[in-house]
Amino acid sequence: MPHETNSQKTSIITITGIVQGVGFRPFVWQLANDMxxxxxxxxxxxxxxxxxxLKGDEQGKFLNRLETETPPLAKITKIEITEVxxxxxxxxxxxRPSEQGEMKTQISPDAATCKACIKEITSPKExxxxxxxxxxxxxxxxxxIIYEAPYDRATTSMAPFKMCDKCQKEYEDPSxxxxxxxxxxxxxxxxxLELKWLCQTTQPSILINQGEPIKVAADxxxxxxxxxxxxxxxxxxxxxxxxxxxxxxxxxxKKRSNKAFALxxxxxxxxxxxxxxxxxxxxxxxxPAAPIVLVEKTCQKLPKAIAPGLHEVGIMLPxxxxxxxxxxxxxxxxxxxxxNLSNMPQLITNEEAQTELANVADxxxxxxxxxxxxxxxxxxxxxxxKSSMLRRARGYAPAPIPLPKGFEKAPDIIACGAELKxxxxxxxxxxxxxxxxxxxxxxxxxxxxxxxxxxxxTDLFEFQPELRVIDEHPEYLSSKLGMExxxxxxxxxxxxxxxxxxxxxxxxESGHGFNxxxxxxxxxxxxxxxxxxxxxxxxxxxxxxxxxxxxxxxEEVALLGGSAAVKEPxxxxxAHCEGAIGWEALQNKFSDLPVFKYMSEKPLPTLRxxxxxxxxxxLSSSCGRLFDAVAASLEISIxxxxxxxxxxxxxxxxxxxxxxxELPEDExxxxxxxxxxxxxxxxxxxxxxxxFKDLSKKKSKNFIATKxxxxxxxxxxxxxxLSVHTLNLGKKPSGSDSNLKIALSGGCFQNNTLLxxxxxxxxKNGFKPIIQTELPANDGGISYGQALxxxxxxxxxxxx
Ligand SMILES: [Zn+2]
Ligand SMILES: [Zn+2]
Numbered sequence: 001m002p003h004e005t006n007s008q009k010t011s012i013i014t015i016t017g018i019v020q021g022v023g024f025r026p027f028v029w030q031l032a033n034d035m036x037x038x039x040x041x042x043x044x045x046x047x048x049x050x051x052x053x054l055k056g057d058e059q060g061k062f063l064n065r066l067e068t069e070t071p072p073l074a075k076i077t078k079i080e081i082t083e084v085x086x087x088x089x090x091x092x093x094x095x096r097p098s099e100q101g102e103m104k105t106q107i108s109p110d111a112a113t114c115k116a117c118i119k120e121i122t123s124p125k126e127x128x129x130x131x132x133x134x135x136x137x138x139x140x141x142x143x144x145i146i147y148e149a150p151y152d153r154a155t156t157s158m159a160p161f162k163m164c165d166k167c168q169k170e171y172e173d174p175s176x177x178x179x180x181x182x183x184x185x186x187x188x189x190x191x192x193l194e195l196k197w198l199c200q201t202t203q204p205s206i207l208i209n210q211g212e213p214i215k216v217a218a219d220x221x222x223x224x225x226x227x228x229x230x231x232x233x234x235x236x237x238x239x240x241x242x243x244x245x246x247x248x249x250x251x252x253x254k255k256r257s258n259k260a261f262a263l264x265x266x267x268x269x270x271x272x273x274x275x276x277x278x279x280x281x282x283x284x285x286x287x288p289a290a291p292i293v294l295v296e297k298t299c300q301k302l303p304k305a306i307a308p309g310l311h312e313v314g315i316m317l318p319x320x321x322x323x324x325x326x327x328x329x330x331x332x333x334x335x336x337x338x339x340n341l342s343n344m345p346q347l348i349t350n351e352e353a354q355t356e357l358a359n360v361a362d363x364x365x366x367x368x369x370x371x372x373x374x375x376x377x378x379x380x381x382x383x384x385x386k387s388s389m390l391r392r393a394r395g396y397a398p399a400p401i402p403l404p405k406g407f408e409k410a411p412d413i414i415a416c417g418a419e420l421k422x423x424x425x426x427x428x429x430x431x432x433x434x435x436x437x438x439x440x441x442x443x444x445x446x447x448x449x450x451x452x453x454x455x456x457x458t459d460l461f462e463f464q465p466e467l468r469v470i471d472e473h474p475e476y477l478s479s480k481l482g483m484e485x486x487x488x489x490x491x492x493x494x495x496x497x498x499x500x501x502x503x504x505x506x507x508x509e510s511g512h513g514f515n516x517x518x519x520x521x522x523x524x525x526x527x528x529x530x531x532x533x534x535x536x537x538x539x540x541x542x543x544x545x546x547x548x549x550x551x552x553x554x555e556e557v558a559l560l561g562g563s564a565a566v567k568e569p570x571x572x573x574x575a576h577c578e579g580a581i582g583w584e585a586l587q588n589k590f591s592d593l594p595v596f597k598y599m600s601e602k603p604l605p606t607l608r609x610x611x612x613x614x615x616x617x618x619l620s621s622s623c624g625r626l627f628d629a630v631a632a633s634l635e636i637s638i639x640x641x642x643x644x645x646x647x648x649x650x651x652x653x654x655x656x657x658x659x660x661x662e663l664p665e666d667e668x669x670x671x672x673x674x675x676x677x678x679x680x681x682x683x684x685x686x687x688x689x690x691x692f693k694d695l696s697k698k699k700s701k702n703f704i705a706t707k708x709x710x711x712x713x714x715x716x717x718x719x720x721x722l723s724v725h726t727l728n729l730g731k732k733p734s735g736s737d738s739n740l741k742i743a744l745s746g747g748c749f750q751n752n753t754l755l756x757x758x759x760x761x762x763x764k765n766g767f768k769p770i771i772q773t774e775l776p777a778n779d780g781g782i783s784y785g786q787a788l789x790x791x792x793x794x795x796x797x798x799x800x
Contacts, residue, residue: 008055010039010084013063016047017077018399020106021151023137024048025095026179027071033175035062038090043098053090072138072288073111075399095174107143107151107460109395110232110375112290112319114139116177121321122328127166132214132322133191133369137181139288143398143436144233144375145183149460153182157370164189191369193322198228198354199362208363214322217365218329226250228339228353228361232320233375233394234346235339235353237361238264242332244303250335251305253360255342259643260307262292262314262377264336266327271315274299274333280382289395290319291378306335309636311653314379319394322367338376345439345446348374373456374449375436384756386773392423392780397436398457401774401784403427404507406514407791409798414454415469415786416478418498418528418779420644422450424478425783426463432508432787433461437780441477451481469494469790471501471782473529494790498528498782499539499746500548504792505785506743506777507545510770514792517741518544519770520729522716524754525746526624526644527559527566535559537622537746538682540723545792552723554626555579555674555683556619558611565625568640569647570599572625573632574607575617580685583608590696595635623748626684627651630708633691634701648751654705655753669711673722680723687711709751713758717765743770747778 015024020043028041028050039052052062063079070076113121117134120126128134135141145156153159163171167186170178178184185191193213197204206219217227224246226239237254239246241263251257265271268282275295277285285293292314297307307313316336318324327334338346339357347353348371353364379391389396403410413427420440426433435453439446457463470482472495479495486493503521512519521541530536531550540552558575559565565572573595577583583604587596610617624645631647632638636654641647669687673680687708694704720742724730730740742762749755749772759769775781 008053008087010086010088011052011054011059012082012084013050013052013066014046014048014080014082015050015066015076015078018073018075018106018108019048021137021142021180021182022073022108023071023177023179023181024074026137026174026177027069027074028066029093029095029174031062031065031069032093035065037062038093040090040094040096042096051084051088051090053088072114073108077402095179107146107149107398109289109397109399110142110144110319111139111288111395112317113321113324114288117321118324121324128186130212130214130325131185131187131190132193132320132325133183133185133367134321135181135183135185136177137179138177140181140183141232141369144371144373144394145369146460147372148456149462151182156182157372158183158185161185161190161369191367194366194368196354196364196366197362198358198364200358202362204362213365214325215329217363218326220363221334222330225362226253226360228357228364229322229326229336230350230353230365230367230371231323233371233373233377234348235357236336237339237357238334238336240332241302241306241335244305247303247305247335250337250360254337254340257642258308258646260310260314261335261337262316263306263333264316264318264323264327265333266330267317270333271317274302275313275315278382280385280387284380284382284387285315285317287395289378290317291380291395292316294379294381294390309650309653312381316377322365343440343443345443345449346374346376373436373453376439378437381752383752384759384771386771388752388755388772389774389776389781390750390778391421391437392434392774392776393436396774398433398460400431400433401509403430403432403788403791404511404513407788407795409795410791411466411794412464413467413469413787413790414463414465415496415783415790416471416482417783417786418471419473419476419478421776421778421780422446422478423780423783424450424454424457425787426457426461426465427787427791428461428463432784433457434775434784447477450478465489465491467492467494467790467794469496469786471495471529471786472497472531494793496786496789497531497548499523499525499530499536499541500543500789501782501785502745502777503541503543503548503743503785504545504788505775505781506745506770506772507741508784508788509772509774510743512741512770514545514795516544518542518729519741519743520720520724521548521743521745522720523746524623524748526748527620527622530621535618535620535622537620537624538626539621540680540719542727542729545788546796549678551678551727552680552682552719554621554623555681556621557625558617559620559622559625560607560610560617562616562618566644569628569632570602570638571607572629573638574599574602574604575611576626576629576684577688578608578611580683580688586688586692590692593692593695595633595638595695598635598638623746624648627748627751630691630705633695634704636701645747645750648748651705652709652751652753654702655709656702656706659703659706660710660753660757663707663710665714668714669707671715671719673719675726678727680719680726682715682719687715709753710757712754713761716758717761720762720767721765739766739768741768741770745772745777745781749777
């Protein structure tokens, strides 16, 4: 061997994680050249492999920079180093063609325009000045343009655009930030904009086919028109946010009466004028995912119609060059809400937008790059100091979620999710791939998209399930489809209880291991199918992934009219009060209250008969319906809700933070606890009696809403303490409480007042609350929990 080996060695560094298609090889090439190192880098089946000649402390320095200067979209999960026994001398540093077995299964989420690309589109001297489809390996479309694996230009909707010489050169140049950037484009060769007038009844005074489409679109919006704008994962509807009448007109045309509209702000400075942003919230806002961030409204000038009855507003920053260029034309935010008719999925094709939005938008800003997968805007807020996902889609999906310890031998699983806010989840190679939010399956186009997306992910991730998991609810379309499919593929089917899946979802993302101790799950939800054939939704569970026991529940209340009770909060007010105290007794005592006048016009005797005879009034322990009932008692959304959770959200908006802190503990509403065997039930009769007294004392809605929220946290705490004590749970041999974990999940935990205050209270009382952060606490996170439960059952069966 040459004597060089004394000072030099050859090392192989293997890097796994999200390292392909994110500019990792050019990054390594630049780093090696910068440090004067020789060797090569390539993609292979594990990830990225680097072979280097190293001496002295070069290895440490190289690894340090590798980990600290990682490209924005890359995520290193593991670095392995081996030394080659035989010294292999390199003359330079090269990017070697990929080896056979290159990972086909890496699709990164779509990413908002990076700083370097923003600089290019805003610098007049640059080739891509004003070009709305500029991107590079650090940013741009991914999931929203792919048809099939592997991720390559030919398998994306960029295939029809033949690269010009300039783009080709950049694509092939390892030192360029567009090296192997599949969606690379410029104004010479890439997609183009097209502006179309849609409105049949009016004509704009602005000539729409003259001038830059973005500038004309901006002029139209400034003139008070509503535009349909094709974004990254679907169409948006956009108009001036400052004009209340216009926002109301958009609501009328879109047939969406109350659900909040999001705002798009030009930059952080502008965003801060409209909402309160903590440092954490700003980081989220500016992240490559560029989600809608829910923050406290601070600008009183914003029209009420943007988020009727709510205290928060959803704000996002531009996520494509098109949005940057458009927003640069305005000194104020724009409404940027999904381009669809109420309850339908966001539209993605030019044709659909022109036909279905013809009566909604006045004009459409189209382009000729196809969106292959609908990817809605993600919605996140900061809760208890951490990010808390409300809707996981653009910018997040399909990034893998690790499985907790102990699941290393999990089989390949597909979990079908629930019915509302649907997602599905695939487990493969010790990772979970959760689909983007797909919506409510009861709408035919959504159910079709759900099935197509399963097919796409199956192909993208070369997935062959060994197990299929469904919710126990036999009527969920996801359950029916799952049953059909498992007969077809002849693979075992596992049914998972809805709230157990919520619990497992929270535990799993917190890293709670397969073999760790049992813990509690406090699941506060709308409705889900229970094991005893009743409808659950206010549950205290004890157990783990493989098994659970229901140890507590809210006392059942009738859902009068079945699904009608979900839409009409007054039904829940009647059912709660009739069940707890008797409506007539209340009415006799508090007949002056306006709520009784309202209720007197409802067919109460019929409902009473239905309740008594159990006709179309299934029993439910739902926490969501309790919120509806309390909101209705304050005449909030009493008649009808237009979207899930509306009444509860409006009730939460009335909470006063100062009053919350001031209210003494001993003056709060109380509940009663009843032991039924091993099950402790919560009865809210005492709460209702006091609440009506407060109403008759003319206490304000803010007071009662605040008192209810605070009372509920103490009622829940007492319930948990009583259950732990009665069942002697979580005791260590010494007898001291063992810092018992409590998974908090279910749709009601999207109520931030409830979540943050309950988490604090539980911590103060020696418990360890587990909060959902990366996955939604609502049904959007359920499929991940389902997959973990099925894996755990499978692993347990194998052990025994
Ligand atoms: Zn970029
Ligand atoms: Zn080009």
